[in-house]
Amino acid sequence: MRKKKKALKQRPYNFDYDLEFDIYKQIEKKKKGRKAKAIEKQGIEIPNKYSAWKAGVIERYPKLINNEDFFHFLKSKLRGAKSIYDKTITVTVPIEVGVMTLLVSIEASVDKSLAVNMVATGVMATVLVSALAVILSGYEKKKTFDEDLIEVLCPKYADKS
Numbered sequence: 309m310r311k312k313k314k315a316l317k318q319r320p321y322n323f324d325y326d327l328e329f330d331i332y333k334q335i336e337k338k339k340k341g342r343k344a345k346a347i348e349k350q351g352i353e354i355p356n357k358y359s360a361w362k363a364g365v366i367e368r369y370p371k372l373i374n375n376e377d378f379f380h381f382l383k384s385k386l387r388g389a390k391s392i393y394d395k396t397i398t399v400t401v402p403i404e405v406g407v408m409t410l411l412v413s414i415e416a417s418v419d420k421s422l423a424v425n426m427v428a429t430g431v432m433a434t435v436l437v438s439a440l441a442v443i444l445s446g447y448e449k450k451k452t453f454d455e456d457l458i459e460v461l462c463p464k465y466a467d468k469s
Contacts, residue, residue, distance in 0.1 A: 327347070328457070331355070333449060334358065335356070337461060377460075378461065379465040382454060385454050392447055396440075407432070407436065
């Protein structure tokens with residue numbers, strides 16, 4: 309319990325960003341995973357609807373509502389999430405195209421049939437695109453969380469973000 313209090317004192321505005329994000333990710337999930345069970349052990353109920361999550365955040369952090377400094381803290385978090393999202397797209401898409409081109413050229417130089425080359429390249433492309441989609445969906449969720457937090461806790465400033 310002591311460690312938890314000390315850790316909260318080190319968090320800006322005594323706001324547990326990671327915990328709130330974990331709760332947010334659980335909204336409308338049918339199955340409860342490890343994170344949900346760990347959150348419930350802390351005495352926090354997992355909301356099944358957005359409105360319940362919103363009410364819980366307002367209840368847990370009433371002193372942060374329309375706090376201008378906290379708004380700027382959240383805005384910087386949002387900028388960071390957007391930046392990582394944009395950089396990921398900017399860097400990984402050309403790398404994926406390059407890797408697929410390289411695979412096609414390597415496979416074309418090896419004595420194999422065209423069909424085998426195309427299947428191998430297709431499988432590799434699918435794996436790469438799927439990995440990118442998973443990574444991007446995580447950043448998209450974080451962006452959405454930051455935007456929703458600003459709407460919930462800083463409605464006075466929400467139109468400025």
